[in-house]
Amino acid sequence: MTFPKAYIASEYEKNIYKLWEESGLFKADPNSSKPHFSMSMPPPNETGSLHMGHALFLTLQDIIARHQRQLGKDVLWLPGTDHAALPVNALMEQQLTEQGTNKHEIGREEFKKRTKEFVGNSRNQIISQMRAMGTSADWDKLRYTLDNTLNRCVNEVFFRMFNDDLIYRKYRIVNWDPKLETTVSDDEVEHKEETAPLYTLQYGPFQITTARPETKFGDKYVVMHPDDERYKQYKHDDTFEVEWLNGKVTAKVIKDEAVDMSFGTGVMTITPWHDKTDFEIAERHGLEKDQIIDFTGKLLPIAGKFSGENIEDARPKIVEKLDKLGLLIGVEDKPHNLAVNSRGKGVIEPQIMLQWFVDVNRPAVEWKGQKRSLKEVMRAVVEDGDIKIIPKRFEKIYFHWIDNLRDWCVSRQIWWGHQIPAWRKKGTDDDYVAFRNSTEAENKLGTKNIERDPDTLDTWFSSALWTWSTLIDKVYYEGDKDHEPHRRDNLESLLERSIDFDKYHPTTVMETGYDILFFWVARMILATTYTLRSAGLDEEKSLPFKTVYLHGLVRTEEGRKMSKSDPDSIIDPMEVIPEFGTDALRLALVAGTTAGTDQRVGKSKILANRNFANKLWNIARYIQETVGNNRGEPAPKSLADHWILNLLSISSEAVKKALANFKFHEAYEILYHFVWDDLADWYIEASKTEPNREVLNHVLETTLKIAHPFAPFVTETIWQNLEFEGLLAAQLWPEAADFDHTKAKQFDELKNIISEARRITVAVGVNKPTLLYAKSGLIEQNKELVKRLGRLGDVVEAAKPRGMRLVGAKNDAWLDIDPQIVKAYLANLKVAQKEQERFVKLLESRLSNKAYMQKAPDELVEQTENELRQAKKQLDTISNQLKSMS
RNA sequence: GGGCAAUUAGCUCAACGGCUAGAGCGCUUGAUUCACAUUCAAGAGGUUGCAGGUUCAAAUCCUACAUUGCCCACCA
Secondary structure, three states, rough: OOOOOOOHHHHHHHHHHHHHHHOOOOOOOOOOOOOEEEEEOOEEEEEOOOHHHHHHHHHHHHHHHHHHHHOOOEEEEEEEOOOOHHHHHHHHHHHHHHOOOOHHHHHHHHHHHHHHHHHHHHHHHHHHHHHHHOOOOOOOEEEEOOHHHHHHHHHHHHHHHHHHHOOOEEEEEEEOOOOOOOOOOHHHEEEEEEEEEEEEEOHHHHHHEOHHHHHHHHHEEEEEOOOOHHHOOOOOOOOEEEEEOOOEEEEEEEEOOOOOOOOOOOEOOOOOOHHHHHHHHHHHHOOOOOOEEOOOOOEEEHHHOOOEEEHHHHHHHHHHHHHHHOEEEEEEEEEEEEEEEEEOOEEEEEEEEEEEEEEEOOOOEEEEOOEEEEHHHHHHHHHHOEHHHHHHHHHHHHHHHHHOOOEEEEEEEOOOOOOOOEEEEOOOOOOOOOOOOHHHHHHHOOOOOOEEEEEOOOOOOHOOHHHHOEEEEEEEEOOOOOOOHOOOOOOOHHHHHOOHHHHHHEEEEEEEHHHHHHHHHHHHHHHHHHHHHHHOOOOOOOOOOEEEEOOOOEEEOOOEEEEEEEHHHOOOHHHHHHOHHHHHHHHHHHHHOOEEEEEEHHHHHHHHHHHHHHHHHHHHHHHHHHHHHOOOOOOOOOOHHHHHHHHHHHHHHHHHHHHHHHHHHHHHHHHHHHHHHHHHHHHHHHHHHOOOOOHHHHHHHHHHHHOOOOOHHHHHHHHHOOOOOOOHOOOOOOOOOOOHHHHHHHHHHHHHHHHHHHHHHHHHHOOOOOOEEOOOOHHHHOOOHHHHHHOEEEEEEOOOOEEEEEOOOOOOEEEEOOOHHOOOOOOHHHHHHHHHHHHHHHHHHHHHHHHHOOOOOOOOHHHHHHHHHHHHHHHHHHHHHHHHHH
């Protein structure tokens, strides 16, 4: 096959991917005798299209997966998609509105049916986009967060937690999104700072401040700090009459430490139904709670004539009324934190509702000989080092989150998701009871006339089971009809029969973004440790993963977040790929990545990395054209051969080590410099004097292997073009070839001579000067090489020194340049001399420092001594040269 | 309010106690059609945010400050 001049990625990538996929090498084999390595892919939303965040994690995980295969492991990289409950549900409801209908009109089943159709199409799109990234996942094992197997697991976990009293259904104050009409968890609430008017109102003898006058209708408690001297004449439980919004109310004094004395007047009224703090105060003192706002954000009859009005519309009118009543004392604009739903951006309205919660404080998990709460286990696994988080600083953040964690509200009022597996007798007010499925519910409740809780579960409840639920053999549950007998199997037996679970759990690595540490990583730890321990597995097996690597956000070149609301800020990977190639994109992403840190990516970075792919291509092209694809034992002959084999072995080891430590960026940098600087600019150029077919091919072959995890497409394309055996993707990590260290070092000396000759030539502006050398085996034997690479007119032995001495070389050599011209270089030389003197002094002072000699490691001292010797020698050379010129 | 991080060349970032602080992009000068102009060679450019301290040795550790970003939190 021929090599066109430039590597045009789009011409090869699709075919190359097909080749890999058809070869089956992405498939994991649980029966393999190789060591197993496993990693779950964070499932992208099935409705989304691939963005830079996906591109980053696919790149990093693909590097991990391909590298692990190279290390001779059986690799399972399990892909999936997420049903993205909230966004999809919102999208569907919006569609229905556009069609002039709504979910209640078409009914739950129809809603689910239409949603399934809708997402089914877009799922294929994102999967094909993942393939375009080169994703070497095992597609046969593709899972979905709303498939039957996961549903089976969700029901099982819910059922178990319910029976362990870890799940309860109670009235609690929750975050309610009136726009999407559902609750959201604490973690999904975002606080957005905005400036809003803060009203001061007269409430009986007190002045109170509020940002939300529309919630004040039912206020009948006035709260102050027990130690507040200003109000010591008022006693807890004192009552008094207040002229209020809708006439007279009887107010009661409450003393509570939650009040901040320094804020405003130190007095506040409370709205327990719509405020978390107020709710807690009310709970502490057994106060009444009145609902003011309904679940769609409208005022209730308690608001009198404002009843039925939207709070936004009613607020100014209410303020007006307060003013008329003479109750409004003042208004002041103040910064204020607005709680919004991070998903749909609806403004959160706290409400007291009957919801399902996961109790995080109840000791319920047997963990290392102790009964511990979910919180405690989450803490322990990281504290004990059973799970390692990279970078480590996120461990602190994780602990802090755990310490502040409250019970997790898991029920949602949307329809798209896993419906809560809890039933009761139809038409009753009985408490719902959890069962694994409806048949069990019918049997246990003793009637077929049952109803199921209409709510669905938080999408993270199912995602939390991702690492192990995806390893349960589908055959045991998919298509319930055919496998009816297994439906009633308990979790223990499902796990036991699933060979993947046996071989691949816990997963080796979890690679994901730090932004979902709490949402996902923490919840996987919570649910997995609980469930698997309760199924009788040991602690080790019950971990979801052993190492968590967290990457950062991909930002624009200007450091902005890429966001949908700002389309110009977005770099679409699916546009980059056809233009620059997948490898260019992957390399650009790797080049800027450090664990836990955001990175900026722009076109210029992608371009630079396309050039690297092209460099590899042209190295191969050159070798193919000059020596063909001669393979065979590499027998190094020239000094350059030894030198490159040495560097190849050093670089290969360094890349491997960096990857083992998740230092992707470092690994790539080592590779980059080896390929571009050492291989292309020195070895290949040197080899033009004395091409060594076997070594050239060996170095190319090895380089392709090392580069493959980073740039799979171009390396595999080259491999195929050169008709090397099999697939590059199936090759093992290379072993080092033999070479001679002394000869490798001699080439470094040649490099020194050549570099300096070039430098002087350019600096004094002569063309192709002659290099003179004192009797020297090294230069003499490599005359041609030195002449060509040094861009010299000739290289000849000289009886007497003449011209410009090469001061950096160990061998005596001079550039035969007119003394007049040489003088032009004098200044450079003087600078060099000064620098060298400074360096010598530095080393000398270091060595004459007693403390240094005593305390520094011997190795370092020895190294310093060597350096000093060399530095002195070079200083002499420079000085001598200067002397001869003056 | 609490916590975490960042601050290094014009820009984007590496070095995380020990070679004269490095790379990519950009810039300057030059080369060349012999693998690659998606090239090659050479060069300029840094008191590592500021002030102290610890150490034989500090960009790196400690303290304070400044600026920026992020996370968490019930200030009505």
